[in-house]
Amino acid sequence: MRLPDLRNDRQYRLATSDIEITQPPHWVPHDLAAQATRRAGLPTELSLLDSDVTRRVAAAFEGHPWVKGKVRVTTSVPARMSVSLEYREPVAMVRVTQAGKSGLFPIDADGTLLPSADFAPAEIAKYPVIENVSKPPAGAEGTVWKDAGVFGAARLAAELKPHWESFGFQSILVPTNSDRKLAWDDLSFQFGTRGGSRVIWGRPPGAKHPGELPADKKIERIKFYLRHHGPFDSTTHGPFEYDITRWTDISRKPIADRGSSQRR
Numbered sequence: 001m002r003l004p005d006l007r008n009d010r011q012y013r014l015a016t017s018d019i020e021i022t023q024p025p026h027w028v029p030h031d032l033a034a035q036a037t038r039r040a041g042l043p044t045e046l047s048l049l050d051s052d053v054t055r056r057v058a059a060a061f062e063g064h065p066w067v068k069g070k071v072r073v074t075t076s077v078p079a080r081m082s083v084s085l086e087y088r089e090p091v092a093m094v095r096v097t098q099a100g101k102s103g104l105f106p107i108d109a110d111g112t113l114l115p116s117a118d119f120a121p122a123e124i125a126k127y128p129v130i131e132n133v134s135k136p137p138a139g140a141e142g143t144v145w146k147d148a149g150v151f152g153a154a155r156l157a158a159e160l161k162p163h164w165e166s167f168g169f170q171s172i173l174v175p176t177n178s179d180r181k182l183a184w185d186d187l188s189f190q191f192g193t194r195g196g197s198r199v200i201w202g203r204p205p206g207a208k209h210p211g212e213l214p215a216d217k218k219i220e221r222i223k224f225y226l227r228h229h230g231p232f233d234s235t236t237h238g239p240f241e242y243d244i245t246r247w248t249d250i251s252r253k254p255i256a257d258r259g260s261s262q263r264r
Helices: 032-039 053-062 148-167 215-229
Strands: 013-015 045-047 067-076 080-087 090-098 101-108 129-133 169-173 189-193 198-202 240-243 251-254
Touching: 032 053, 045 053, 053 067, 053 080, 090 148, 101 148, 129 148, 148 169, 148 189, 148 215, 198 215
Parallel strands: 090 129, 129 169, 198 240
Antiparallel strands: 013 045, 067 080, 090 101, 169 189, 189 198, 240 251
């Protein structure tokens, strides 16, 4: 007895436009599913009877720069397909200046390059800017930027995200020696404020160097300073350089003055 041919049975066929995905957050393009299937060259209609259909769909979404890690594809009959996935979240913009031209590149907390075209100018302005990076990324969108300074700054932007506005920070300053093949946790970072002051943070979160204050202790120290002395840009005779890496106190000195410092 011959079994019926179900390949063209509508209950096993699904339009790629009907694939269901995890609800994207507001920073992810609303047409991500269409982008993923189009980029992967999937047909406009899929058969759930194809032995590799879930693998092909999974690969399509895993190859999209907004998707982080592996995805899970499930199917059911009548024809239905769901894709469970995790989205990358932008934490900062990296400014790169070359030959007099400047560009901004969005990254996530892992230093993964995100699609610049998906950010409107008003959205770009909401993110911290990582400064002093001299070379653009060598890889494509969705790949990690191979730069220790960018990676360390990305970790720092993610850690400070809940406090960025209240602390009055505007930029993360990568040390100029970050391209000398140093490890990311050997680099010392600073924050730039809107008024031109600088706050020396030190090594990024996750660094295990002896004598380095943990990130949560540094954050509490900043909060304590702001409660008792006001914003970093509120004092006269500034801008100032603040050093929060000391174990006992915060030092402050005018940026133009490389001599004595005041303790706080």
